Amino acid sequence: xxxxxxxxxxxxxxxxxxxxxxxxxxxxxxxxxxxxxxxxxxxxxxxxxxxxxxxxxxxxxxxxxxxxxxxxxxxxxxxxxxxxxxxxxxxxxxxxxxxxxxxxxxxxxxxxxxxxxxxxxxxxxxxxxxxxxxxxxxxxxxxxxxxxxxxxxxxxxxxxxxxxxxxxxxxxxxxxxxxxxxxxxxxxxxxxxxxxxxxxxxxxxxxxxxxxxxxxxxxxxxxxxxxxxxxxxxxxxxxxxxxxxxxxxxxxxxxxxxxxxxxxxxxxxxxxxxxxx
Numbered sequence: 629x630x631x632x633x634x635x636x637x638x639x640x641x642x643x644x645x646x647x648x649x650x651x652x653x654x655x656x657x658x659x660x661x662x663x664x665x666x667x668x669x670x671x672x673x674x675x676x677x678x679x680x681x682x683x684x685x686x687x688x689x690x691x692x693x694x695x696x697x698x699x700x701x702x703x704x705x706x707x708x709x710x711x712x713x714x715x716x717x718x719x720x721x722x723x724x725x726x727x728x729x730x731x732x733x734x735x736x737x738x739x740x741x742x743x744x745x746x747x748x749x750x751x752x753x754x755x756x757x758x759x760x761x762x763x764x765x766x767x768x769x770x771x772x773x774x775x776x777x778x779x780x781x782x783x784x785x786x787x788x789x790x791x792x793x794x795x796x797x798x799x800x801x802x803x804x805x806x807x808x809x810x811x812x813x814x815x816x817x818x819x820x821x822x823x824x825x826x827x828x829x830x831x832x833x834x835x836x837x838x839x840x841x842x843x844x845x846x847x848x849x850x851x852x853x854x855x856x857x858x859x860x861x862x863x864x865x866x867x868x869x870x871x872x873x874x875x876x877x878x879x880x881x882x883x884x885x886x887x888x889x890x891x892x893x894x895x896x897x898x899x900x901x902x903x904x905x
Contacts, residue, residue, distance in 0.1 A: 635660070637663060637690070638653070638663065640664055643664070645718060645789060645793055646664065648789065648790065648793035649690055652793055652794065658801055673699045673703075679703060687713050688712065688800050688803075689707060689716070691738065691742065692718050693717070693718070694734060697734050700737060700738040700742065704741045704745045712747060713747060713803070716796055717739065717742045717750070719739050719752065720732050721754060721875045722874055723753055729865060730861075731865040732869075750808075752811050753811065753813060754787045754813040756787070757787060757792070758787065758815070761824065761905075770828065775821070776841045776845075777840065778842055778864060779870065779871070782870060783819050784819065784824075785814035786815050786818075786896075787882075787890060788890065791813065795882060798886060811882070813882050813885075814877075814878045815893060816878060824838075831897040831901040843867055846863075846864045846867070847863070
């Protein structure tokens, strides 16, 4: 942990994006304070008593919002008081198009807090991560041979989480250049979940199938796997929102930000299969 006033605080430092962002910043020579519930610097959204210590002598913060609306407002106020200069928030693709959906209230609340602050801010809005298929909720069903979700013909522009981390590291190390910007980050093309499973099946050499189910069926499945009813409904509601087709389009924002095209889903699949996922 560094005491330099050039330190970047990375929240969610053991998560999918946080651990990758922290590694990239260190490689660039940026002092990093990695924070999470299990890190040396402990950070818990439900325990504001530890926030000030994490924010001490920090110039920039990579913010991964909690799963409940509200806490980021207080965190931003604490950051301003601590002398933080820049915030980079991880949000969700097309957050301002979600309308009356109950999905993403946490991310929209965090955006309100960050965008309403007096600090230099940037918002990254990635689409669904490709790595959800090997590092998260979709992995166990695939290993069992079938992924069943409430997603049909509306495609999703899956983004490689490595691209999200590259984007975050760039924004965090280029002060001023991205102030007040919202980047909608997607992969180069949109594919359906059925097509995604087919590509994974071909690359892995495993017989995998995709089956469409209703949001209610999916929520019930998640509850059976141990999620609370509220959390299960939240996840299922994401698919209801996606089926409206409002966030199915790709963007050029990642290319604008990094000067290169985003990684393809096929590239992700080959890497994950080769790693034994």
